[in-house]
Amino acid sequence: MFENEKTVPKQTVKRLPDYLTYLRGKAEEGVMTISAPIVAKGLNLNEVQVRKDLAAVSECGGKPRTGYLLRDLILDIEKYLGYDNVKDAIIVGVGHLGSALISFEGFKNHGLNVVAGFDTNEKLIGTEVHGKRIFPINRISEICKSFNVKIGIITVPDKHAQEICDIMVKAGVLAIWNFAQVHLNVPDDIIVQNENLSASIALLSKSIKRRH
Amino acid sequence: MFENEKTVPKQTVKRLPDYLTYLRGKAEEGVMTISAPIVAKGLNLNEVQVRKDLAAVSECGGKPRTGYLLRDLILDIEKYLGYDNVKDAIIVGVGHLGSALISFEGFKNHGLNVVAGFDTNEKLIGTEVHGKRIFPINRISEICKSFNVKIGIITVPDKHAQEICDIMVKAGVLAIWNFAQVHLNVPDDIIVQNENLSASIALLSKSIKRRH
DNA sequence: TAGATTGTTAATCGATTAACAATC
DNA sequence: TAGATTGTTAATCGATTAACAATC
Numbered sequence: 001m002f003e004n005e006k007t008v009p010k011q012t013v014k015r016l017p018d019y020l021t022y023l024r025g026k027a028e029e030g031v032m033t034i035s036a037p038i039v040a041k042g043l044n045l046n047e048v049q050v051r052k053d054l055a056a057v058s059e060c061g062g063k064p065r066t067g068y069l070l071r072d073l074i075l076d077i078e079k080y081l082g083y084d085n086v087k088d089a090i091i092v093g094v095g096h097l098g099s100a101l102i103s104f105e106g107f108k109n110h111g112l113n114v115v116a117g118f119d120t121n122e123k124l125i126g127t128e129v130h131g132k133r134i135f136p137i138n139r140i141s142e143i144c145k146s147f148n149v150k151i152g153i154i155t156v157p158d159k160h161a162q163e164i165c166d167i168m169v170k171a172g173v174l175a176i177w178n179f180a181q182v183h184l185n186v187p188d189d190i191i192v193q194n195e196n197l198s199a200s201i202a203l204l205s206k207s208i209k210r211r212h
Numbered sequence: 213m214f215e216n217e218k219t220v221p222k223q224t225v226k227r228l229p230d231y232l233t234y235l236r237g238k239a240e241e242g243v244m245t246i247s248a249p250i251v252a253k254g255l256n257l258n259e260v261q262v263r264k265d266l267a268a269v270s271e272c273g274g275k276p277r278t279g280y281l282l283r284d285l286i287l288d289i290e291k292y293l294g295y296d297n298v299k300d301a302i303i304v305g306v307g308h309l310g311s312a313l314i315s316f317e318g319f320k321n322h323g324l325n326v327v328a329g330f331d332t333n334e335k336l337i338g339t340e341v342h343g344k345r346i347f348p349i350n351r352i353s354e355i356c357k358s359f360n361v362k363i364g365i366i367t368v369p370d371k372h373a374q375e376i377c378d379i380m381v382k383a384g385v386l387a388i389w390n391f392a393q394v395h396l397n398v399p400d401d402i403i404v405q406n407e408n409l410s411a412s413i414a415l416l417s418k419s420i421k422r423r424h
Numbered sequence: 425t426a427g428a429t430t431g432t433t434a435a436t437c438g439a440t441t442a443a444c445a446a447t448c
Numbered sequence: 449t450a451g452a453t454t455g456t457t458a459a460t461c462g463a464t465t466a467a468c469a470a471t472c
Contacts, residue, residue: 009438009439010415010438010439011438011439011440012439013411013414013415013418014408014411014414014415015411016414017393017408017410017411017413017414018393018395018408018410018411021393021394021410022395035452035453035454036453036454037452037453042395043395044395044397046440046441047441048440048441048442048443049439049440049441051453051454051455052440052455052456055454055455055456061454061455062453062454062455063447063448063453063454064446064447064448064452064453064454064455065447065448065451065452065453065454066448066452066453067452067453067454080418081414081417081418081421082417082418082420082421083417087417087420095312096311096312096315096316096342097312097316099308099312100307100308100309100311100312103308104308104309104409106393106409106410106413107413109410110410110413110414110417111413111417112413112416112417130308150420151416151417151420174419174420175416175419175420177412177413177416181229181230181233181318182233183230183234183254183255183256185256191415191416191419193412193415193416195409195412196226196229196230197316197318197407198229198230198233198318198321198322199225199226199227199229199230200389200405200407201229201318201319201322201323201324201389202225202226202228202229202293202322203222203225203226203403203405204324204363204387204389204403204405205293205294205295205299205322205323205324205363206225206292206293206294207386207387207403208294208299208362208363208386208387209293209294221462221463222462222463223462223463223464224463247428247429247430248429248430249428249429258464258465259465260464260465260466260467261463261464261465263429263430263431264431264432264464267430267431267432273430273431274429274430274431275429275430275471275472276428276429276430276431276470276471276472277427277428277429277430277471277472278428278429278472279428279429279430
């Protein structure tokens with residue numbers, strides 16, 4: 001359990017998937033080794049930052065002059081993020097956004113597997129959306145427990161988000177990806193990741209406004 | 213042009229939409245005044261942080277003991293973010309995610325109006341998706357210029373994102389909301405807001421991993 | 425007046441960037 | 449050896465939190 005892992009800054013963790021995408025692309029091109037300065041140039045980041053980020057998660061380390069072995073670096077990042085063993089997730093709320101997410105190709109590249117969708121809409125229940133079965137809300141607990149699902153994705157209307165959140169927590173979900181525009185109250189040991197689309201819109205809107 | 217605006221931290225700007233959602237909710241309940249400590253409690257934020265955030269964008273200011281006039285505070289935030297005059301935007305890539313975004317209710321609450329969608333898919337061109345006309349890629353420039361569109365949303369596959377980005381920039385778009393998992397190269401004066409879904413997945417995945 | 429709240433100045437914290445010795 | 453790159457320690461920067469005087 002306690003592997004005595006160095007504490008990696010949250011900002012670093014958020015950059016790791018970008019490195020991974022970039023490095024996987026390089027691997028496909030047949031590149032064998034890669035250095036921090038090259039990655040920095042490719043992703044428009046500060047060189048020292050990249051060097052520190054990679055040093056934080058690379059177990060093999062890099063060699064002066066040559067850099068990192070690409071294959072090992074990719075494996076180290078995947079291991080650090082836990083992408084090496086795929087985790088099951090459920091999506092609750094199969095509206096436009098929910099069904100778009102169900103079909104999101106990115107999941108499988110990041111160690112996530114959606115096992116089922118849930119909705120209140122009678123017409124959806126029992127059907128498949130992009131290959132995933134849709135169940136009624138009252139089966140969340142049963143299915144989470146039997147599949148040992150630890151990740152829940154909330155794409156229901158804002159006013160139902162807290163209620164769904166509570167059901168998920170009771171069902172044993174440990175981490176929640178919340179697309180609703182509301183603050184969720186959860187026990188201390190549950191992680192909530194808010195996907196704050198309106199924060200992005202705010203930054204865009206303000207950047208335009210300044211140029212009148 | 214130069215209104216001599218205080219520089220507001222980026223992190224504050226990102227919190228403003230949350231305040232707005234919260235405050236609009238309170239306004240609907242009929243509340244007339246609101247204080248920073250109340251908002252802080254409601255959104256699980258530090259009290260001083262909220263006070264500073266609100267002070268940064270409120271032109272009227274609050275009164276000791278009573279707090280802010282709710283209506284004025286909402287207007288001040290809306291004005292600061294530029295939500296007071298609605299901006300037109302286009303979406304390029306009307307796949308699952310793109311069409312979900314076209315129907316996203318949140319836009320109108322945050323001063324954005326999607327005027328059109330664009331896609332290469334012949335079957336989509338000429339149709340309406342959630343009430344918005346879909347045009348071919350080669351009409352992006354013409355339509356952006358005639359509607360004076362300054363905001364572009366990219367929901368195309370990763371490998372086409374840069375190409376669409378270039379077209380948008382040439383068409384006069386000033387701010388780009390990028391849902392593709394690639395780094396976009398743009399001139400210095402263009403704002404790119406990356407919606408980094410894989411960063412969120414990374415944080416979730418890692419939080420689960422730690423509990424083995 | 426007493427007390428809650430504002431707005432601001434100072435202290436702390438975390439992340440980024442710079443500087444540099446160690447290494448192949 | 450010379451030079452590029454690593455990994456680490458120190459300096460800077462920005463944001464959060466604490467402390468406090470001013471106000472109604």
